[in-house]
Amino acid sequence: MAKNCDAIDFSDVWVSALDGGSVGLWDRDIVANDIRYSRSWDMILGVDDQGSRCRIEESYSRVHPEDLESVKAAIQDHFDQKTAFYEAEHRIRSQNGCYKWVLSRGKVIKRDDGGKPLRMVGTTIDVTASHELSDKLKMQQCRAQADAERLAVLAQELGERSNELATAQRIARIGNWRWDIPGRCIWFSPEVWHLMGRKPQDSPVSYLQMRSMIHPDDYEKAMAEFYRAVREREQISQEYRIIYPDGSIHNMLTYAEVVVGSDKSVMRLHGTTQDISSYRTIEAALAESEDHYRHMVNLHPQIPWLADPLGNVTEVGPLWFKLTGMTSDETLPEGWTRAVHEEDLPLVHDAWLQSVSTGEALDIEYRLKLQDDRHGWFRARAAARRDRNGRIIRWYGTLEDVTDRRLAEDSRRASERLALRVLRTTGDGVIVCDKGGIIKFINNIAEKLLGISLNCVGSKAGDFFIAGHSYRIGQAIAAVSRGNFNEQFEVFWPPFDAWYEINIYSGDEDIPIFIRDISEKIINRKRLAYAANHDLLTGIFNRNSFFERVRECLVEQRPGNRAALLCLDLDYFKEINDLYGHPVGDQILRQLALRLRSCIRGTDLLARCGGDEFAILQMGVITPNDSIHLAERISVAMKAPFDIDGISLSSTLSMGIAVANVGFSDVDLLYKQADLALYEAKTKSRGSFQAFRPEMQLKSEWTKRMRTDLLAAIGTDQFFLVYQPIMKASDQSIVGVEALLRWHHPDRGIISPTEFIPVAEETGLIIPIGTWALQRACQTARSWPSNIKISVNASIKQFENNNLAGVVRDALTNAGLPPERLKLEVTESVLMTENSVSINTLKEIQNTGVSIILDDFGTGYSSLSYINTFSFDFIKIDKSFISRICRPGDREPIFEAIMGMAQAIRIPVTVEGVETVHQLEYIRGLGCEFVQGYLLAKPMSETDISRVLIYNGGISNYRSDYSESNNSV
Structure with a gap:
């Protein structure tokens, strides 16, 4: 700031440097209350003076009234040393009366001993382009380029003003640089170093340093532009990004021109660099604001419009053009009146003229002719925006479609006229x-x-x-x-x-x-209230009402008295429904509710939770045995068959019991415990009851883990098949093989099918597992002798996707196995459905040549009835019927009856589970054709079964190695 800080001589060199630029310098004498401007500052405002001086009041008069207070406040804050420097972006009136946007920055460079400001210098940059449309940005860049070039020249020529120039550069955030082409080095001014986010250095900048500063994505392009300037000797301007040491990214605008030596070669590049990050942020925010406004206008049902102080419409929302079919030229500034209904035009004209002349708000409704030649009612509202002096700057208005409301009002008036007539004829008393x-x-x-x-x-x-x-x-x-x-x-x-x-x-x-x-x-309300709380079929509480009362009862338990929740499930109810129809099932549920009522006390609660599920809340439980006694009474009551229209049907109830101690109020947990006990009872033996034990929860969690492990096992080669021969009872020659699924868990080893098959069926995972087992069995059997058939079990779940026939065909086709060599084993549960889908699927499979076997015959609800439902090729009798044959002379009458029936209808029979010589001799004596069991052959691996089947030249003459003289294996 040198020695002569009381006056600034805007020298011809400076004036020439800033001539035509968009950066003006000013020097304010705070004591004298005047301010002096550079010629470039005057040029911003279009003044021809060679630098001017004026009173500060005159300077303030050029500031836009809406910005004046903020400008004064920013200057005062700097005077009061609240800010390091003064900075304000505002509008200023130019010589032609138009306003320009400028960015003013300044700093007090002299204060008295008391800190009172005496002198302040600064710059003013024309940033009008930042507030105009983006297509004017290029013009701004050109002006900024010229300004930056002149500032670069100024930096070289005005050595005596270097400090002041550095201050101006720091305020404007503009720096100059020099690129020595022959010397391959670049010199930065201190401000450029600051712009680069680094401390100023006296040494030149190397190309390697430049590469580390410029963003990697911009470096090649930026350097190519510099080289083009040297090559083509042109002035250039370009933008690129700089990476600060802290990782932040800043946008730079650089202007450069070449300096040619006496030998006509390019000696160096001179240039300026300006941080325009704030401009880019403002520009992005402006674009976002415009886009936000445009979306709001496009989506809003009201039509916004603007008018000048004289009432000429200058802008209207796009919905206007869509509704009226008019163009912008046809609409603005007064053409919009052509869309007004001719009867409403005088009213509209007078109302708008009144508002424009008085400044009063407009609120009027009139009709507009729409594009489809209809007329719609619209409500026009407008209010004036005024400046600080109360002068109208602009009118802001909206146009709202009120056609529906007007029609509604017309309809209401018509309704009112009709009302009196209606009152006389209505069904209500009036x-x-x-x-x-x-x-x-x-x-x-x-x-x-x-x-x-x-x-x-x-x-x-x-x-x-x-x-x-x-x-x-x-x-x-x-x-x-x-x-x-x-x-x-x-x-x-x-x-x-x-x-x-x-x-x-x-x-x-x-x-x-x-x-x-x-x-x-x-x-009806009373009926609905009853229906909301009761099961309409049985007349007892429904699920929601029951559990609400359970919560209340648990809260009101008296010391010494506990409550027990019993969950009950009617066994084989689905089978009864399927066989006899829902009307019969409904009657059973009604009779069951009556029986349960007879077993409980008046203080107990009974509910039907849905389907065949019931629940009882037993109050006043002293010991857990009280609940056991109730379950026993219910079991006794269930021994009598249900008499439904002459049909005698027997069934049982499976029950789960959970006891709630005094203070226990978690109904959901109590129900979960009773449900787990019910599941345990159904799993062990239908028609039984179980009281909840903590280990049941552990078992439930085990089942969940099993589901997860099963899901992970699919497609990971954890499943494999073993094969058990099926033999002729007469000579023990192998005629077939049953494929049995096994699971080798990576952590737990071999898991029994009795553990994972129920879980797989419950989750539906048995479908992909069963498909894999069928495909694998068919592929394995392809290499066996042609007279050996393979038996594969099919789950009821595999019938539910209606694609089992296709799965069987694909497995046979892919394996190249004739259909006659495949036997599909199904249980009677496949047939116990409400529709004929399963039977049709079985027939479709059977028609391809595949044999269908009824597995586990005699263990189900009504196996005999299914013999007539479907024409099975074989039946397989469950091992439970011969398990009690332990010594010579033992007999099993039911088994003998089944054998007699099978022989009468000429269906071949296979007996499974043959484990002793006495059992084999017994079934052989009854004429059984085929047997299967550990006595004859245990399940074996794919390799072992293949070795057995091709024994003796590929002819299946394998014999079991048990001794006829032994009584057991």
Whole structure:
């Protein structure tokens, strides 16, 4: 700031440097209250003076009125040393009366001993382009380029003003640099170093340093532009990004021009660099704001519009053009009136002229001709925006489609005209009184409902509603007449044993009273209330009502008394429904509810939770045995068969019990415990009951883990098949093989099928697992002798996707196995469905040549009935029927009956589970054709079964190695 800081001489060199630029310098003498401007500052405003001086009041008069206070405040903050320097972006009036946007920065460079500011210098940059449309940005860049080039020259030529120039550069955030082409080095001014986010250095900048500063994505392009300037000797301007040491990224604008030596070669590049990050941020925010406004305008149902102070419309929302079909040229500034209905045009013209001339807000409705030749009603509203002096700057308005509202109002008026006619013919009783309670109107229905005469018109309503049963009506009429509110209530009318709904409304002049007979509604309401809390089929509590009461009962338990929750499930109910139909099932549920009621006390709660699920809350439980005794009473009650229209049907109940101690109030947990106990009972033996034990929860969690492990096992080669031969009973020669699924868990080893098959069926994972087993078995059997058949089990779940026939065909086709060599084993549960899908699927599979075997025959609900439902090729008798044959002479009458039936209808029989010589001799004596069991052959691996089947030259003459003389294996 050198020595002569009391006056700044804007030298010809400086003036020349800033001539035509967009950066002006100014010097304010705070004591003298004047300010001096550089010629470039005057150029910003279009003034021809060679630098000017004026009073500060005159300078403030150029600032836009809306910005003046903020400018003064920013300067004052700097005077008070609240800010390091003064900075303000505002509008300033140019010589032609138009406003420009400028960015002013300054700093007090001299204060007295008391800190009072004496002198302040700064710059003013024309940033009008930042506030205009983006297509003007290029012009701004050109001006900034020229300014930066002149500032670079100024930095070289005005050595004596270097400090002041450095201050100006720091305020403007512009720096200059010099690139020595022959010397391959670059010199930065201190401000450029600051712009680069680094401390100033006296040494030149190397190319390697430049590469580390410029963003990697911009470096090649930036350097190419510099080289082009050297090559083509052109002035250039370009933008690129700089990476600060802290990782932040800043946008730079650089201008450069070449300096040619005496030998006509390019000696160096001179240039300036300016941090324009703030401009880019403002520009992005402006674009976002414009895009936000545009989306709001496009989506808003109202049409925004603008007008100048004289009332000329200057802008209108796009919805206008869509509705009217007019173009912008046809609409602006006064063409919009051509869309106004000719009958409404004078009103619109006068109203708008009145608003423009007085400045009053506009609010008017009129009709517009729309694009489809319809006329719609619109509400136009507008308000003026004024400057600080109260002058109107612009009108802001909206146009709202109110066609629907106007139509509704027209309809309402028509409805009002109709109302009186309706009152006379409505099904409700109607009485109209004035505010004094005098009856003005009464229709025939009111006369009949209340038993009063039409002659009461003109009388006081209170005189007719004084009896005990009508006193409520009289009181309500009196209350409404005194206050501005409505009354609605229901009242019982003893004279006619009826319920009425009374609605009394407070009007401006009249009090209408509507009376409706709701006797049927009251009855239905009671029915609905009952239905909301009870199961309509059985008349006992439903699930929601039951558990609400359970919560209340648990909270109200008395010390020493506990409660028990019993979950009950009717066994084989689905099978009964499928066989006999839902009407029979419904009757069983009704009779079951009666039996359960007879087993509980009056303090206990009984509910049907849905389907065949019931629940009992037993109160006053002293010991857990009390709940056991209740379960036993229920089991005894279930021993008697249900008599349904002459049909005697027997069933059992599986029950789970959970006891809640005093203070236990978690209903969900109690139900979960009872449900787990029920599941345990059904799993162990249907028709039994189990009390909850903590290990059941552990078992439930184990089942969840099993599901997860099964899901992970699919596709990871954890499943494999073993094969058990099926032999002729007569000579033990192998005629077939059954494929049995096994699972080798990576952590737990071999898991029994009895553990994972139920879980796989429950989750549906048996479908992909079963498909894999079928494909693998067919591929394995392809290499066996042609007379050996392979048996594969199919789960009921595999029938539910209606694609099992296709899966079987694909497995046979892919393996190249003839259909006649495949046997599909199914249990009777496949046939126990409500539709014929499963049977049709079996027939489709059987028609391809595949044999169908009824597995586990005799263990189900009604196996014999399914023999006639479907023509099975084989039946397989469950091992439970021969398990009790332990010694010579033992017999099993049911097994013998099944064998006799099978021989009578000529269905081949396979008996599984043959484990002793006595069992083999017994079934052989009954004429059984085929056997399977550990006595003859255990399940073996794919390799072992293949070795056995191709034994003796590929002919299946394998014999079991048990000794006929041994009594057991």
